[in-house]
Amino acid sequence: MPSPRYDYLVTGAGAAGLSLVYHLNRAGLTDRRILLLDRAPKTGDDRTWCFWEAGVGAFEPIVFRSWERIAFYGEGFSGTWAIAPYRYKMIRSVDFYRFMSAWLDDQPNIERELAEVAHVESDGDEAVVRTRDGRVYRGAWAFNSILFDPPARQPDYHFLLQHFLGWVIRTPQRSFDPQVATLMDFRVAQFDDARFVYVLPLDEHSALVEYTVFSPALLPREEYGRHLASYIAEQLHIATFDVQHEEFGVIPMTDAPFPAGQGGRVINIGTAGGCTKPSTGYTFLRIQRRSQRIAQALKATGHPGAYDSPGRSRYALFDSVLLNVLESGRAQGRRVFTDLFSRNPPQRVLRFLDEDTTPAEDLRIMSSVDIPAFVEATADEGRRRLVRAWGRRGRLKPGS
Ligand SMILES: Cc1cc2nc3c(=O)[nH]c(=O)nc-3n(C[C@H](O)[C@H](O)[C@H](O)COP(=O)(O)OP(=O)(O)OC[C@H]3O[C@@H](n4cnc5c(N)ncnc54)[C@H](O)[C@@H]3O)c2cc1C
Numbered sequence: 305m306p307s308p309r310y311d312y313l314v315t316g317a318g319a320a321g322l323s324l325v326y327h328l329n330r331a332g333l334t335d336r337r338i339l340l341l342d343r344a345p346k347t348g349d350d351r352t353w354c355f356w357e358a359g360v361g362a363f364e365p366i367v368f369r370s371w372e373r374i375a376f377y378g379e380g381f382s383g384t385w386a387i388a389p390y391r392y393k394m395i396r397s398v399d400f401y402r403f404m405s406a407w408l409d410d411q412p413n414i415e416r417e418l419a420e421v422a423h424v425e426s427d428g429d430e431a432v433v434r435t436r437d438g439r440v441y442r443g444a445w446a447f448n449s450i451l452f453d454p455p456a457r458q459p460d461y462h463f464l465l466q467h468f469l470g471w472v473i474r475t476p477q478r479s480f481d482p483q484v485a486t487l488m489d490f491r492v493a494q495f496d497d498a499r500f501v502y503v504l505p506l507d508e509h510s511a512l513v514e515y516t517v518f519s520p521a522l523l524p525r526e527e528y529g530r531h532l533a534s535y536i537a538e539q540l541h542i543a544t545f546d547v548q549h550e551e552f553g554v555i556p557m558t559d560a561p562f563p564a565g566q567g568g569r570v571i572n573i574g575t576a577g578g579c580t581k582p583s584t585g586y587t588f589l590r591i592q593r594r595s596q597r598i599a600q601a602l603k604a605t606g607h608p609g610a611y612d613s614p615g616r617s618r619y620a621l622f623d624s625v626l627l628n629v630l631e632s633g634r635a636q637g638r639r640v641f642t643d644l645f646s647r648n649p650p651q652r653v654l655r656f657l658d659e660d661t662t663p664a665e666d667l668r669i670m671s672s673v674d675i676p677a678f679v680e681a682t683a684d685e686g687r688r689r690l691v692r693a694w695g696r697r698g699r700l701k702p703g704s
Contacts, residue, residue, distance in 0.1 A: 312328065312338045318449060320449040338415070348400070355393060355586055362596075424450070424452075432446075434617075448565070465521065465522065471550055480510070618666070648668065
């Protein structure tokens with residue numbers, strides 16, 4: 305029996321797969337036959353996405369909370385600011401999955417299948433998806449968000465992990481200011497890593513409090529809870545609370561390239577497609593932007609466009625330099641972020657992390673951090689890039 309032919313196969317129905325099909329149809333591609341595959345029904349509250357954004361975003365109706373003011377606590381410095389035109393926003397995955405499921409019910413061109421995907425590959429001018437139970441699907445293009453091969457440590461690239469435990473806590477007394485989100489609170493022992501807590505108040509009695517570490521390896525699981533409990537007691541001065549929800553996550557922070565796809569007809573998206581910003585772990589908004597670009601390119605040309613590798617812009621160098629500084633310990637993470645927030649308006653820092661600054665603003669950001677440490681790290685990055693370029697040239701030489 306011939307396998308069914310689709311226009312687009314989308315493997316993985318998490319943030320990236322769901323966002324992509326949403327943007328495809330919103331771009332008017334409702335005449336394309338799309339198949340969305342995931343091994344799980346995606347109904348749970350498995351993560352919370354936070355990001356800053358100016359104006360109204362694609363998923364504004366399901367923004368669970370947003371804050372116009374942020375706070376930062378660093379080394380000998382703290383501040384609270386209004387961040388207009390930005391707001392810091394929170395979307396709970398449970399709301400996102402529910403919203404998408406209801407929306408998908410009204411999209412006759414998109415089919416959903418529950419299946420464990422084994423392979424996604426190019427076969428001539430087609431993409432082919434094979435499932436573990438032997439099903440085969442063919443399409444003109446496949447967009448894959450399954451991380452089949454998580455990035456491994458490689459010489460000459462940086463590799464840190466951002467790992468965190470978050471609790472939604474509820475307190476009997478009024479404990480939080482719902483107007484202010486604490487983006488980073490470094491008033492915790494650093495243990496030679498970069499460690500901070502963020503506190504996102506849901507109302508006066510409850511907040512998501514998350515203990516976050518940037519380091520090469522995970523901690524024993526019980527340590528996260530211990531550090532989180534001490535922070536709640538010592539910095540928030542809260543003695544009694546209930547934990548209503550828990551989330552644990554690990555996000556790779558690496559400048560190693562993620563493969564663009566599996567051959568010409570398979571395009572990787574989401575974390576698997578390199579959408580995670582190496583120096584911060586923020587991914588959700590980058591997924592939205594990439595999905596919109598793919599949808600617009602497909603609409604305009606029928607082709608998803610060139611792989612817009614995050615590794616080519618000047619921000620890729622800034623990411624590598626920051627990872628270099630953090631990984632080598634040339635400067636402590638707490639010091640770097642304190643310098644950034646104490647010497648720049650927060651909007652400039654957010655714009656920079658959002659890769660939206662002018663070269664003049666970049667210079668101001670660069671002159672606000674520990675210059676000798678960053679000059680050394682930049683020189684080291686220049687050397688690493690030369691070594692990689694020579695390596696590539698060597699591999700490309702005829703007969704080599
Ligand atoms: C706990 C947590 C919190 C995060 N918080 C933030 C945040 O606040 N802000 C931010 O910007 N980023 C955040 N991130 C990073 C990033 O936004 C998320 O990881 C995001 O979900 C990545 O989207 P994705 O589609 O690439 O991966 P996922 O959302 O993980 O989707 C991948 C999908 O593939 C499916 N799948 C996997 N293997 C198979 C298989 N073999 N067959 C079929 N299906 C398969 C999975 O079931 C899943 O649905 C967070 C990450 C985690 C883990």
